[in-house]
Amino acid sequence: MLNLKINSVLVYSELSDKYFFTEFGENLNIIYGKNTAGKSTLIQLVLYAFGINDNKLKLTEILSEEIFVRLDCTLRKDGISQNYVFVRQDETLIIRDNNEKTIKFNGIGSDQSAEHIKLKKFFNDLFDFNLMLESTSGISEAPMETIFLPYYVSQDVGWVYLRKSFSNLNFYKNFKEDFLDYYLGIENSEDRKEKREIETLIKSLQQQISFFNKIETDNEELEVSQIIEDSFSGKSNEFIDNFSSNKSKLLELENKQIKESNNLAFLNQRLSVVSKVNRNHKNQKPGTDSCPTCSQTLPKSIEDMYEYFQEENDTSKIQSELKEKIKKSQASINSINKKISSLKEELESETRIYNKYSVDNLTFESWINNKANIQLNNNITSQVGRLSLTLEEQKEKLSEFKTDSEILSERSKKSKIFKDYYKSNNAFLGLPELKESRFNDLYDISSFPFQGVQLHLAVLSYHFAFNRLLTDSSGIHRIPFILDSIFKEDIEQGTKNKILKFINSHHPKDTQTILSIADDKNVDSKIETYSSEFFNKEAKMICIGEGVREKSLLIDNDGEQKTLIENSFELLENEN
Template sequence: MKSQITYKTFFIYCEQNKTSFFTDFSDGLNIIYGKNTSGKSTIIQAIHYTFGINDEKHKLNELLNEKVIFRLDFILKKGIEENVTIIRDDDFIFIKRENQPLEKFSGISGNSSKEHIKLKRYLSELFNFNLHLETSGEYKLASIEAMFLPYYVAQDYGWVLALKSFRGLDFFRNFKYDYYDYYLGITNEFDRLEKQKLEKEKKDLENSIKFLTNVEQQKDELNLSKLIDESFISKSIEYLDSYKKNKEELIQAEKNHLLKCNELTFYEERLKILNKVNKSLKSENPLKNNCPTCKQDLPSSLENIYEYSQDVNNTIAEIQKVKDKLKELQSSINSIEESISNLKNRVAKDYSVLINYKIEDFTFGTWLENKTNVKLSENILTQIGETTIILNKKIEELGKFKTEDDIKKERNTRDYQFKKYFTEFLDELEVKKFEDDKYTLLYWMGIFPKQGVELLKTMLAYYFAFNKVIEETDYVHRFPFLLDAIFKEDIDEENRKMILGFIYRNKPKGEQIIFSFAESTKNHNSANEYNGELMKNEAKLILTDLTNERSILKYLNSEQEKYLLETLNLIE
């Protein structure tokens, strides 16, 4: 089922400075505008960071150094609408769905960490995302970045190269083909995995038939079984010794895992209590607050003020200690779990080695089966017949999968659908047409031979054409379309209006679009004037700052204090 999300509100809070940023979004057009370096890109990057995309972390260092908390509220539509809240506090992510318990992920700053992998699987299931990419010879669930890539144009590489708004994705083998195949509905990654499994089983069955046929022709099974009987006995004893040693280590590791989990639970409960103490202290400030019972001013002495400040500082310090301890414990638990997994794999591997142990094409299973009856030839013909039946069934199952020619034809069809939209959009943006198909067909596409505003308009046409063509793929999720710094180049007024008019006319139907641009005194028109002239005042305008740089966070107001309290209650 196709899933769709719509952002409702975004909140950033800095505890140490008591500053924040808050905005709501409209369901349609949203324009983030303000002075250069006033935080427009920061908002877009921070939204992705909130979902666990650590690729944006290096761009947010200045903001993250202020120890901020991010909260994004959105509507998830999968048949029915559901309100979802996601909160990120450093290495912790909390996700709250309607009528469901809070989900917590601890220690997600590294993409290869166990908790981040859990988060990736959770979000993939939540948004019905099933793209798998090849790495180290096997297909694994794609990163969170690949989930957002079709709907994001980064201000740096996004306006220069396709598929480059996030780093590292092209390290996956055949990334471009797998990515386009998934979003265009060409093939399903699970189908490919199943096909590879069936092809391997087919090959094994063919080898088995070949072996059995050779044995039937040679009639020398009895002598062969006698020669290898002693070797298999030795191999079995070796396996049992190894199994005993690994099993003892596994039992000890599972005991350690239980102890660490108990300790983690203890510190999680301690953190809850400390958060409540911290909240209580805030309501007892001797410099600001009245008596909670009679509402009269509380007399304050220097000793009271010092004691209160010391209590606050001690509580905050203890909270940080507990958070650090939680990270340490989670890391230790993940390490123990990995050790347990490795030990289980080692036991399984030893057994697999025993089962697959061969001498002259005889396996351990064959030896066991024939130990009391070393004459194998009596049932060879039966085995050949049974194996042939299984082989024919596998061949029949493989027949339901697409052939390479089928896939090429589908790619070609979808390629030309994209080309149609792409060339139409290039015409609309008054970009000179490409003569060579390697610039208009997705699977052939390389670097566009354009510069400046012509390159920007070409990339804009590419993103809108791709977004339009994947809209026709039944299972593909739909996210808000985020375009960062659409006037990145020094663009004249005529092209500014052309680009804004293009975005308005071709915005994804029934979906959200959020884009940003810098506003300065050099501009002929303000964002408000563009909105009225070109967009019928339908866009929601989100101002960062027109005078100051790096000024996204402002002092917390009373409305935001209520939102903050709700946020803290959620994660406590």
Template sequence: MAKLILKNILAYSINSKGFFSTEFGDLVNIIHGRNTSGKSTLMQSILYSMGVNDSKENLIDIINENVIFRLECEIQKKNTFEKVVFVRLDDTLVIRIADKPPIRFDGINGNSSFEYGRYKELFNQLFDFKLTLQKQTDFTNAPIEAAFLPFYISQSVGWVYLRESIGDYRFYKDFKFDYLDYYTGLKNRTDRLQKYTLQKEKQQLEYERNQLIQYKSKDSSLKLSEILESRFKGKALDYLETYDSLATTLLSEEANYEKLCNKLSMLRGRQKVLLQTIRNLKLQKPRVDRCPVCEQTLPGDIRELYIYTQDINDALKQKDRVSDEIKAVSSSLNSVEKKIKNSSELINSEYKVLTESRIENIGFDNWLNHHSNINMLNEIKSKESIYDKKISDLQIDIDNLANDTEIDKLRYGIEKEFFKIFQEKAAYLEVKIPDSSRYKNLYSITSFPYQGVELHKIIMAYHFSFHQLIDKRSTIHKFPFLLDAVFKEDIDTGNRELIFGFLGNEARNNKQILFTVAEYKKDKNQLNGDPLFDINEINNKYFSGNAKQICIGEAQSIRSFLRKQELNINEQFLLDDAFSLLETI
């Protein structure tokens, strides 16, 4: 089991020099500020920093400011702890795990890109995330968003829909069942267990059949016999022409690959220089700073100021252009590498025998000596037919597979466990669970027939119940519980107090929780006299003053996630570390 603990985050705009920085408490974190101040932005920045693209559209305004995100975490596995740092700038993500060399990924903005696939493999390994989902007729590793789905409740849809806070799973067959089975510990005993067993047996037979076919194609003597058959039937010329064409293509792709590698190395070096140039331009201002070489004050007349501004703009444009070129070259490089691999494997397997056929002085008499190999080839074809028959019979068994009674019993036990927890939390929030089984049984629940504050409370009870159910499963990864906007605008004072009491009670489980709540200070000292709207009072009353308070915009200003002020020593250290990681080649 991998447990993630958030330590700190820094967001810095290269364009405006605005930034946000905060440390996280190991337990409860209350993120507060005015509506639209940037509380949700902080939540989404955490996800974005870890490579999640689902929240990218909501961050587009600050992403366009060339913002560098640096997220520092700690991953606990059994009794070991590893420090992990994520640094993201647009479509470049760099990860440093403990003291190991940083790993860089270019071009991860698209979930279907090759680089994103590489990152996804690392992410799954890092957090022991093994959920697989069915897409059409194949099973594939679940998207990264699914690893956060039980642990993130979004402000937009999370308090209405149960499994739509992050990610899009409409194209996966039986997503709800696979998702619930995995997070409740039934990942190896799914509703398709018997069918999977038969399918695996079928796949094994298909593998053995393919091995037989490959043996036939890889064995030089057998392949040579086939060539001799073709040669004396007038087909050898076509065989040679195909080989020559493939070999020519391979040589061309190898030359192109070397050229792209050189270009990518040059572009990454250029990007490193541009980042350093931008920082120097931002820090050295005309008529204020001195030249680092001659110690003279930098000139500051109108002409020099114009040149200074143009230098900054040119450097930023070049950085964006170089980033786009790096992405394009990386994509081309991956494509060419795949073509080279495929062509090499084909030449090695299909055309290796050419060397032998050219060395030997083969005539009609020699061909007679290879006739025994022809008999062996016929025997291989016979075995292929037997495999085909067995595979066909297994497919009939799969198609006729009866209803899965065993998995229903396992799910029933899970549903009883969940409902017991659900009842307790719903009772605490003074909301009634509807009588119908479709609102009680975990595998049946899709929505609730409520609205307003009643819907909000029962959804909250559901999420915390499911979170507690997951927490009991030792094999499932654990992420911080992110709750965006725990109050709706129309929640009355009585229900507000009830929800705070519920959150305070849940905080006793010693798990890291982050939740956002609106707070508006008309002046620096007082809100409106109501302690239910004063975060200091809320912290003291419901969390014994132990919650970490993270204020956005001093609870007075809006759109204030990135503030413009001098970085302190620690923030400058974190920013320098982020730049250093981005300069990794």
């Protein structure tokens, strides 16, 4: 279980040099003051400090004073307590963890900005939060507001409509079901997404298998092809073996032909060169012919004459050898060509014979043409086998998820527990008993058949019952239970007393509870009575504007929080 506790909040305006500071108690915290003093503003600033933008419009006036908000919190996770500091100024949020490490997010003013998306991921990791919601663009991570939604009832619409304390959440498809399933530990939307993908894949696999089976069953050509295959299997193998052997021989002969032709070309080229050398040599006799370079008569000596006649003899010998080699090479090529021609005729003859061969009017040519159908048939069989294996794998994966009936059964169990809590709360608050399931079943409730004060009490009863139900959900984060403006203006004193008594006896014991109450010390103030008679002076009382002033959240800087203010600026000005 993960539990967040707010230790203190500091709001400071450098523009006006004004501030607000308070510490929060372990359990009940009562924020009180005159109407419009700034109670709701303080609560909204707490949410704002965590990076929530939904309520920025309501904070326009105080944000214009160029404030920063600082929250000092303790997060207990896996039995270990860690201190965190959150400081927000405009679109910048600084977070300092237990190890004095700071993280800065710049530009979080829009929920669609890259920095706000990074901040959302930070909170998801911090709170082990992985709610997924479905929109027209697909399934994606839920907005940050859903982390706080179960624990916050806003002053305006929160006391009239369920799950409306933040706006635009009904934009998501099946939001109520996904939201309740996640917080009650029944099913996560992420699991539902994967489950749907597997179900879609299984349906597709089944359709493909059915399609291939139908082709195999209904296509007569495939059956005929198989008959032809069986009839010609022996003879075809004989033909293919002979044809393959002869083809190999033909290829070998053609390779020899190419090599011998290349050799013949080389010999002819060499003979041509030697012939040219011989002709030139006859015009270079010593003592008679001239040097081809300088035109002088070549020297005549016994050595020169010997060398001349020796070269002449060598050239003649080479010419004779080359002519003999050319003769043999040409004979070899002629022999190879004859064999190639004979083998080609044999292949053509065999092909004609096998094409004419028939069994029961089924010819070998028909068998060749039907080979495509045989391959198609084999491919279909192979494909069906592969698809069947994949189908079994996906069915095995699907079995790991809860079935629809199992989910409905778990919802029913949770709804029964909720109904017991809810009926008990209603009885305590004096609400009429509601018999219809749409007013008692957790997954059916969307409104209440009440108006005015009774509607206010019904919503109060619902939220306390749901908060108690969350204590039974393992792995769900717990954060302060914030109820803004627990009294409607037209609630008479007896009902107010009943509400306070109910809150004192039913508020969660594992988290903080933060309430705001309108109380004017100059006009029939009851706050001291509330503190002593209903809360036994154990609640932390936080006064705004001394209980007499309007729009008085910030007070003149008296220097008491100088150190904390300076430390906050150091965090904001840290370049890292």
